[in-house]
Amino acid sequence: MNRTAVSSSRISSIGWENSTLEVQFHNGAIYQYYGVSYDEYRNFMSSSSLGSELSRLDKRHRYARIV
Numbered sequence: 001m002n003r004t005a006v007s008s009s010r011i012s013s014i015g016w017e018n019s020t021l022e023v024q025f026h027n028g029a030i031y032q033y034y035g036v037s038y039d040e041y042r043n044f045m046s047s048s049s050l051g052s053e054l055s056r057l058d059k060r061h062r063y064a065r066i067v
Contacts, residue, residue: 008050016041021061023054030067033057 003015021036047053
């Protein structure tokens with residue numbers, strides 16, 4: 001999945017494809033969040049605090065560490 005670099009203290013890049021959000025952290029860990037709509041992805045990307053928004057996604061979507 002192609003990811004876009006972001007400015008965040010915890011997150012280095014974010015991608016979205018086929019309702020899967022992929023988040024790479026600065027420590028190299030990569031997580032995928034499943035069932036994320038494109039609108040949720042766009043709202044996440046435009047959030048003023050990616051870390052806070054990610055905490056909300058943790059509660060709404062199933063996710064798994066893939067790396």
